[in-house]
Amino acid sequence: MSQANNILGTRDATPEDFAGVRDWVFDLDNTLYPRHVDLFSQIDKRMTAFVSDLLQLPPQEAKSLQKEYYRSHGTTLRGLMDLHQIDPDAFLNFVHDIDYSWLDPDPALGESIASLPGRKFIFTNGDRGHAERTARQLGILDQFEDIFDIVAAGLVPKPAAETYDKFMGLHRIDVEHAVMFEDLARNLTVPKALGMKTVLIVPRNFEAALDDIWEHEGRDGEHIDFITDDLHGFLTSIQS
Missing domain, CATH: 1.10.150.450 (DNA polymerase; domain 1)
Structure with missing residues (x-):
């Protein structure tokens, strides 16, 4: 069981929980790389x-x-x-004019994403250029079908319901066979209501890492199915 599960009380995920998932949706910042990197x-x-x-x-x-x-x-x-x-x-x-060398390539994460069955997307409140540079530096850009950014969202950010509707409609997401990974609990409310599975990504040393505490409100809500502080470990654990 991960440290995050111990703290927040969710159960460990199993391959059976994700057996039907065919669309894998990932937030970008503090999700595809850990918060402690501080990019x-x-x-x-x-x-x-x-x-x-x-x-x-x-x-x-x-x-x-x-x-x-x-x-x-x-x-x-x-x-x-x-x-x-x-x-x-x-x-x-x-x-977004920043130094991306703060990120180390993460081939293990790339392999775990590549092994997931179906399509993978990045869904971010940042712009496409930032998402591409981040994913390229991590060495995982080629694993994704597409990037849905703030421009594609009509500059209306998550957690607005209309933004999820645009994303789902554009890519014909079957919500009953989809999961979303996010570091902000409020951004998982709509996906859960639509029928997706939800996974909250939290920092290592969870409580000590919280700064703007309001950002993490709702992390114990019923709209959160699973919580982890190790994305690669989580993806590995759900693949049979």
């Missing part, structure tokens, strides 16, 4: 810098406002678009 901290700092420059705010005020937009609008980008009519392309290009 997203680079994006977070650049979002703060963007807000600071746009609104001429000191860094700490800009950071607080950025987090407020993230919480109330789903993403900082959505908040800036709704309230300040910014150019989304300019924002996305700026915040």
Whole structure:
């Protein structure tokens, strides 16, 4: 049993639980790579810098406002678009100009994803370029059928139901034979309601790793089927 299961009380998954799954949907950041790598901290700092420059705010005020937009609008980008009519392309290009060498290639993860039966997708609130660069650095890009990004979503982020509808409709996802992996519990509410299996990815040293605690609200909800702090280990364990 994983550390996360011990903490949060979910049972271990078995191959039988996933025997009928043919569509495997993965979030990107802090899901396909572990949170402790801290790649997203680079994006977070650049979002703060963007807000600071746009609104001429000191860094700490800009950071607080950025987090407020993230919480109330789903993403900082959505908040800036709704309230300040910014150019989304300019924002996305700026915040994703980061150093991807922080990520080590993960051939074991690539093998475990490749071995899954059926189609695999990345479904992210980031943009396609960021997703491609991240997955390429991990060495897993070729394992995915497609990437559904924030642009494909019409710039409406998860957890909006209409965004899941767009993704499901575009790729003709059979929700009764699909599973979604996410690091944010709130982003699994709609998939579960649609009939998908759900797997929450949590950090190692779970409680010690929590920073913005509100991000993890709902992690003990009934919409979470399984919880793990080791994606590769989990994928290996469910393959017979």
